[in-house]
Amino acid sequence: MQKTSIATVCLAGTLEEKMRAAAEAGFHGIEVFEPDLVASPLSPEQVRDLAEELGLTLDLYQPFRDLEGVPEEQFQQNLRRLEAKFQLMQRLGVDLILLCSNVGTATNWEDPVAVEQLRRAADLAAEYDVRIAYEALAWGRFVNTYEHSWSLVQQADRPNLGLCLDSFHILSRRGDVTGFRDIPGEKVFFVQMADAPLLLMDVLSWSRHHRNFPGEGGFDLVTFMRELYATGYTGPVSLEVFSDVYRQTESVRTAREAMRSLQWLDDAQSGDVPARPTGWDFAEVRAAEPADLVEVLTQLGFADRGRHRTKDVHLFAAGDARVVTNDRAEAPLEHAGGSVIASVGLQVPDPRSTAEHARDLHFPKAWRANRADEMVLRGVQAPDGTEVFLAPSTAAAPQWVGEYGSRAEGETAGDDLILGIDHVNLAQPWQWFEEGVLFYRSLFGLEAQVSNDVASPQGLVRSEVMRTPDGAVRIPLNLIPHGLDPGRSAEPRSLSGHVDHDELRLKAAYPQHVAFLSSDAVEVARRARGRGLRMLPVPSNYYEDLAARFNLDEGFLAELRENDVMYDRDEGGEFLHFYTRTVGTVFFEVVERRGGYEGYGAGSAPVRLAAQYDLDRQ
Numbered sequence: 001m002q003k004t005s006i007a008t009v010c011l012a013g014t015l016e017e018k019m020r021a022a023a024e025a026g027f028h029g030i031e032v033f034e035p036d037l038v039a040s041p042l043s044p045e046q047v048r049d050l051a052e053e054l055g056l057t058l059d060l061y062q063p064f065r066d067l068e069g070v071p072e073e074q075f076q077q078n079l080r081r082l083e084a085k086f087q088l089m090q091r092l093g094v095d096l097i098l099l100c101s102n103v104g105t106a107t108n109w110e111d112p113v114a115v116e117q118l119r120r121a122a123d124l125a126a127e128y129d130v131r132i133a134y135e136a137l138a139w140g141r142f143v144n145t146y147e148h149s150w151s152l153v154q155q156a157d158r159p160n161l162g163l164c165l166d167s168f169h170i171l172s173r174r175g176d177v178t179g180f181r182d183i184p185g186e187k188v189f190f191v192q193m194a195d196a197p198l199l200l201m202d203v204l205s206w207s208r209h210h211r212n213f214p215g216e217g218g219f220d221l222v223t224f225m226r227e228l229y230a231t232g233y234t235g236p237v238s239l240e241v242f243s244d245v246y247r248q249t250e251s252v253r254t255a256r257e258a259m260r261s262l263q264w265l266d267d268a269q270s271g272d273v274p275a276r277p278t279g280w281d282f283a284e285v286r287a288a289e290p291a292d293l294v295e296v297l298t299q300l301g302f303a304d305r306g307r308h309r310t311k312d313v314h315l316f317a318a319g320d321a322r323v324v325t326n327d328r329a330e331a332p333l334e335h336a337g338g339s340v341i342a343s344v345g346l347q348v349p350d351p352r353s354t355a356e357h358a359r360d361l362h363f364p365k366a367w368r369a370n371r372a373d374e375m376v377l378r379g380v381q382a383p384d385g386t387e388v389f390l391a392p393s394t395a396a397a398p399q400w401v402g403e404y405g406s407r408a409e410g411e412t413a414g415d416d417l418i419l420g421i422d423h424v425n426l427a428q429p430w431q432w433f434e435e436g437v438l439f440y441r442s443l444f445g446l447e448a449q450v451s452n453d454v455a456s457p458q459g460l461v462r463s464e465v466m467r468t469p470d471g472a473v474r475i476p477l478n479l480i481p482h483g484l485d486p487g488r489s490a491e492p493r494s495l496s497g498h499v500d501h502d503e504l505r506l507k508a509a510y511p512q513h514v515a516f517l518s519s520d521a522v523e524v525a526r527r528a529r530g531r532g533l534r535m536l537p538v539p540s541n542y543y544e545d546l547a548a549r550f551n552l553d554e555g556f557l558a559e560l561r562e563n564d565v566m567y568d569r570d571e572g573g574e575f576l577h578f579y580t581r582t583v584g585t586v587f588f589e590v591v592e593r594r595g596g597y598e599g600y601g602a603g604s605a606p607v608r609l610a611a612q613y614d615l616d617r618q
């Protein structure tokens with residue numbers, strides 16, 4: 001990897017805390033963001049000494065604003081302002097300054113005037129051995145593309161005047177990065193990387209609030225890096241992320257996430273794609289009231305495959321869907337009145353190499369005590385605390401199934417209409433949503449489907465599905481809005497080691513679910529009702545709306561309505577699904593996909609959330 005750097009604006013805390021966090025995470029250097037310095041009690045000399053002590057280089061001083069394209073008198077004032085910064089930079093020991101394209105004070109723009117002023121600024125900088133990196137802000141008044149900034153830099157023709165390429169400014173405007181080929185690498189003085197969710201909003205607000213780290217958003221940063229390296233650029237790759245989330249989360253954790261994002265980008269850019277999971281091995285649900293869980297699973301058609309030889313857990317199975325449940329009430333869950341998807345098992349081609357990859361990315365390990373004669377699954381902890389176990393890909397029943405019960409395998413198969421796990425929906429505390437996206441992308445090569453917002457009575461739930469291209473593994477991540485946040489603070493979770501009791505308790509406060517794939521959802525619902533299952537009730541208004549939206553056969557509609565089964569249709573095919581009552585905070589869904597339907601029942605999620613909210617309050 002090339003030299004790594006991070007802008008202090010990415011991190012929470014004081015300048016000193018930011019610097020310590022960057023060093024702790026292993027960054028080579030930092031960009032000093034001016035407002036952080038101005039607000040710091042440290043003198044420039046002390047900042048310089050602290051950097052040296054921490055082993056950090058000070059790579060860039062930024063930003064300098066609104067210099068060019070102004071009337072001469074104003075320009076002279078700007079030069080004085082600039083010179084003061086050069087003097088400051090000498091005290092800091094920084095020799096590169098970032099100059100943003102003018103966003104306000106330039107009024108009668110003419111390229112030649114700006115060129116001449118950039119040239120004069122560069123000549124002044126040369127007296128201080130300073131270099132200037134000119135950055136086209138996406139909302140620059142006249143210069144807002146890198147092509148334009150490059151044209152001005154070329155015309156100004158000074159060795160100490162070059163470009164800063166910032167992925168956000170370029171990709172937010174759908175810039176064409178193949179144009180980098182026209183720029184010699186040595187004229188790129190600095191590179192700032194940021195990702196962002198693909199939002200439709202003005203670029204300034206998008207940039208100032210919603211940037212995130214590479215791999216957490218929707219930009220094609222892989223192509224960006226390839227084109228950048230093709231110029232021969234060898235300078236630092238720096239992160240510059242303005243984020244409402246990361247400004248308030250623990251800085252060491254954020255810095256580690258930032259470093260991981262660069263590792264992912266480096267791997268991805270060199271064509272290194274992680275081995276993808278081939279399917280679900282199991283889901284583990286723990287409840288304060290395990291008997292309730294057992295009841296719902298049994299009613300759904302799951303067979304009790306017995307207790308584990310040595311642990312207080314039970315296996316329930318139907319088709320290839322396997323759910324492990326706790327036998328005894330767990331104190332922390334009881335306290336929260338909840339339940340939790342404690343872990344999931346993913347089948348991967350080579351668990352050992354996925355585990356090694358997890359270690360390289362510094363994801364904490366998940367541990368389970370095992371006896372010598374038991375199959376050991378390697379595990380890793382997702383940012384939300386969910387443990388993800390790595391099982392070998394297999395078409396047959398996994399080997400560990402033999403550790404349960406005494407009955408011969410296959411004797412109690414469960415309902416034959418249930419085929420396997422379709423998806424596992426994991427609620428994400430707001431401060432770790434982005435980390436969740438990078439976790440599944442960097443470790444498992446999952447891809448993010450376009451996100452959407454789902455209305456709930458307690459706020460908007462942002463939902464983003466991480467999935468394998470073939471759909472074998474789908475993990476919708478739901479960002480829990482503040483209204484639903486049970487008072488969880490942004491306190492750092494332990495960065496290594498086991499999910500502790502507090503962790504479990506907090507996680508148990510969020511609704512999560514496991515969805516099973518079936519070949520006939522209406523029939524599964526009918527049978528389950530026959531066994532006494534309480535479904536999530538669907539209001540009559542929903543079916544009237546369905547009738548209006550789709551020209552459904554009367555009999556079919558009645559069948560859906562009688563069984564509380566919901567319906568959706570798109571170009572690909574049809575979707576039928578229903579939800580069970582909630583046990584603590586976990587519930588189950590049964591889905592049927594007809595044709596090439598790839599969604600999750602858009603339109604039904606708000607109805608589900610409202611129904612659950614209603615039940616919760618009864």
Ligand SMILES: O=C(O)c1ccc(O)c(O)c1
Binds near residue numbers: 062098135166240
């Ligand atoms: O939002 C800004 O003003 C701003 C400042 C400096 C940068 O490097 C940048 O990308 C944006």
Ligand SMILES: [Mg+2]
Binds near residue numbers: 135166192240
């Ligand atoms: Mg920038």
